[in-house]
Amino acid sequence: MKRIAIIGSSGGNLHKQGGDNPAAMIQEISKQAESAGIEIGSIVFVGAASSMDGISIDTSAKLFTFEQGILSVSEEAKLEEINLQAKAADNSLANLIQEGKIDGMILLSCDPKNVNNASIKAAAEKRIPLAGTGGTSIADARSLGANVISASGTTGTTNRTRAIAFISAFATEWDLKYMPVLGSSEGSSEQGSVWKRINVRGIMLASMPGFIAMALALALSKFPGLSPMEDVFSKLVGILPVILAAIAAKKVSGLEEVGIVAGIVAGVLSVDGGIIGGLLAGILAGIFSYYIISFSFKKKFPATTANIAAGGLGGLAAGLIGLYLIAPVALLFGNGVKGLIEAALTYSPILAGAVAGLLIWPSIIGGVYHAAILPIVLLEMESTGFSFLGAIDMTGLVMVSAGITLANVIFPRQKGDAAAALPGFLINIGFGTFVEAAYPFMFADKIVFAGALVAAAVSGAFVGLFDVKGTAYVPSIVAPGLANEGNALNFLICMLIALAVSFAITAFANRISHNKVTG
Numbered sequence: 001m002k003r004i005a006i007i008g009s010s011g012g013n014l015h016k017q018g019g020d021n022p023a024a025m026i027q028e029i030s031k032q033a034e035s036a037g038i039e040i041g042s043i044v045f046v047g048a049a050s051s052m053d054g055i056s057i058d059t060s061a062k063l064f065t066f067e068q069g070i071l072s073v074s075e076e077a078k079l080e081e082i083n084l085q086a087k088a089a090d091n092s093l094a095n096l097i098q099e100g101k102i103d104g105m106i107l108l109s110c111d112p113k114n115v116n117n118a119s120i121k122a123a124a125e126k127r128i129p130l131a132g133t134g135g136t137s138i139a140d141a142r143s144l145g146a147n148v149i150s151a152s153g154t155t156g157t158t159n160r161t162r163a164i165a166f167i168s169a170f171a172t173e174w175d176l177k178y179m180p181v182l183g184s185s186e187g188s189s190e191q192g193s194v195w196k197r198i199n200v201r202g203i204m205l206a207s208m209p210g211f212i213a214m215a216l217a218l219a220l221s222k223f224p225g226l227s228p229m230e231d232v233f234s235k236l237v238g239i240l241p242v243i244l245a246a247i248a249a250k251k252v253s254g255l256e257e258v259g260i261v262a263g264i265v266a267g268v269l270s271v272d273g274g275i276i277g278g279l280l281a282g283i284l285a286g287i288f289s290y291y292i293i294s295f296s297f298k299k300k301f302p303a304t305t306a307n308i309a310a311g312g313l314g315g316l317a318a319g320l321i322g323l324y325l326i327a328p329v330a331l332l333f334g335n336g337v338k339g340l341i342e343a344a345l346t347y348s349p350i351l352a353g354a355v356a357g358l359l360i361w362p363s364i365i366g367g368v369y370h371a372a373i374l375p376i377v378l379l380e381m382e383s384t385g386f387s388f389l390g391a392i393d394m395t396g397l398v399m400v401s402a403g404i405t406l407a408n409v410i411f412p413r414q415k416g417d418a419a420a421a422l423p424g425f426l427i428n429i430g431f432g433t434f435v436e437a438a439y440p441f442m443f444a445d446k447i448v449f450a451g452a453l454v455a456a457a458v459s460g461a462f463v464g465l466f467d468v469k470g471t472a473y474v475p476s477i478v479a480p481g482l483a484n485e486g487n488a489l490n491f492l493i494c495m496l497i498a499l500a501v502s503f504a505i506t507a508f509a510n511r512i513s514h515n516k517v518t519g
Contacts, residue, residue: 002174003041004033004104005093007116010046011109011134011154012053018159019109022047022064026071028159029106032167036178041102042066044089046082046115055079065089086115094118097126104173106166107132109154112140120144129173131166133157133303149173152302158256161293161307168297180294182254194252194290198283201370203248204378207275208473210236210243211381215471218385219482233385240382241278242267245322248279249315252286255293258311262289265315270322273330275382280330281322289314334379341380341388349464356389357396357460361452364397364435377472386469386484391491393472394432394479395463395498396456401438402428402476403455403502404448408441413510417441429476441506445513451505459498466490 006029010019018025022045030040043066048059061082063074074085096102097119105123107130110116123130124145131150132138138151150169154162164180171178182197214236221229245267246260253259262285270281289310296306344352363369373389380387401424408421424437442449462468468491469484476495483491 001037001039002103002170002176003039003101004106004170005042005044005096005102005119006040006106006108007044007090007093007119008046008106008108008110008132008134008137009052009115010048012051014109014133014154015048015051017154017157018162019047019154022062023071023073025108025159025163026064029163029166031181032160032163032178035181036167036171036176038104038167038170038176040066042093042096043071044086044093044116044119045108046079046086048079052109057083063089083115087118090116090119094122097122097128100126102128104129104131104170106130107134107137107141107148109134110137110141112137112144112146117144120146123147129170131169133162150300153304155304156307156311157303158258158307160254160256161258161310162303164293165297165303165306169300172298172300180254182290194254194287197252197254197286199251200279200375203244203251203279203282204370204374206247206251207240207244207378210240211378212471212474214240215381215385215474215482222485237382237385238271240275241271241273241281244275244278245270245282245285248282249285249289249318252283253289253293253310253314254286255289255310258293258307259286259289261311262286262315262318265312266318266322269316269319270327273322273327274334275378276334277322277327277330280326281318284321285315285318288317334382337376337379338383341376345388345464345467349467350461351464353388353392353460353462353464354457355460356392357456357458357463358453360392360396360456360460361400365439380469381471384469384484385471386482387471388463388469390472391463391468391470391483391494392456392460394470394474394476394491395459395494397435398428398432398472398476399459399495399498400452400455400502401435403499404438404441404452404506406499407503407506407510411507411510413441413445413513432472432474432476432479445509447509447512448506451502451509454505455498455501458501459494462490462494462497466494468494 043064045064046061048061057080059079060076061079062076063082063085065072112120120141127147129149130146133152133154135153142148217229217233220226246263249263250259263282266281266285267278270277292314293306293310296309377387377390405421405425408417412418427434442452468487470491471482480488480492
């Protein structure tokens with residue numbers, strides 16, 4: 001296994017682009033190195049409290065080293081003292097290089113003329129490959145005869161893209177198989193095809209705060225003196241596709257800020273396609289960015305150039321496709337979905353509400369809610385700030401779950417149920433989420449399960465009857481205030497019906513179960 005050393009400092013420009021958090025920066029390098037079968041053998045890194053552009057020797061700093069395979073951090077001291085410690089550690093690193101125990105080095109705004117002089121001279125003598133960032137320091141290293149195989153400035157780079165650039169260079173130099181480790185759509189690390197990171201559910205859920213902000217702006221605009229909030233609402237509606245595109249590109253590309261930039265560029269060009277257009281353009285931007293940056297690093301482009309190409313060209317290419325190809329089709333599809341809902345409500349609002357309520361529990365239990373219903377909720381909200389299915393979500397899921405848990409608090413089936421049910425009830429009422437709190441009680445008793453379906457269907461029928469449209473994923477206590485105009489009281493009635501029916505049926509079921517046990 002090849003072993004590399006990491007040397008340098010938090011730097012000047014680097015300090016503003018990840019160098020202020022040395023532990024995270026080193027962790028990213030270590031993660032990428034491990035993917036290529038490369039081991040971290042030594043670290044000599046000076047982390048200062050501020051940028052080193054015009055820094056004072058009295059500035060506080062810490063020394064990061066590698067002790068027995070673990071990142072070690074010194075006590076904070078003045079930079080002058082830390083530099084002395086770093087120089088001593090660098091001498092030890094030079095000995096490791098001379099002994100052939102280090103095969104390559106990463107230079108991060110290092111000091112070849114002073115603090116890191118010994119290790120770089122040793123590296124030059126042994127002709128081991130070096131990769132790094134920092135224009136002046138790389139130039140100084142080359143002047144000492146160092147074998148620099150990859151060099152770049154820090155402008156426009158991130159911890160991840162720099163680490164990928166370094167390890168890509170070493171993998172090419174040593175003919176190692178390397179697949180960059182990128183953040184998956186669920187936030188964890190994932191190797192492999194970029195296509196595996198396409199997760200519509202994750203993108204939609206991450207975009208929800210933007211839709212809630214839009215709904216709140218619309219609700220506030222109805223208060224006396226706050227009519228200018230209607231303009232805020234209109235602006236938020238316009239940027240929803242951009243939000244989705246930015247999140248999609250970030251998740252799919254796995255390139256953090258670079259992916260976000262690509263997504264914003266693509267989203268701005270695709271706004272005419274609504275949220276579907278923004279979503280698809282963002283996914284394309286993530287794919288393009290990933291392949292562009294991978295190609296750039298294979299061709300040993302500087303990290304700054306690779307970042308600019310991935311974020312700029314990737315976003316522009318996806319945006320142009322979104323503008324001219326995706327947007328017209330996406331808009332047509334979105335309007336079609338919304339038209340179907342309106343047609344169903346026109347035909348029989350009570351039946352439409354009852355059926356929607358009846359099916360919403362099976363959809364979330366079966367795992368299709370976030371893939372099928374949530375996108376439709378967002379499509380509805382995109383147009384008006386309200387959603388028929390959003391109201392069904394609040395009544396049929398949140399309030400039914402609240403009713404089931406409340407019944408188990410007041411009339412528990414067995415000892416311990418009340419303590420288990422209370423947090424779920426409070427979260428549903430206070431935050432409008434955690435409908436899963438009802439699962440243990442629904443799955444334990446067929447009557448409770450049936451009661452959930454009945455309560456959701458009945459409350460859904462009233463939602464249709466009153467033509468209520470609202471917002472999901474908000475605290476239950478404020479949900480009525482976010483209903484369509486003139487329907488705040490009706491929405492509250494629908495919510496209370498769902499709560500009351502599910503409460504009554506659950507209490508009845510618990511009573512029967514209790515009698516069986518005691519009788």
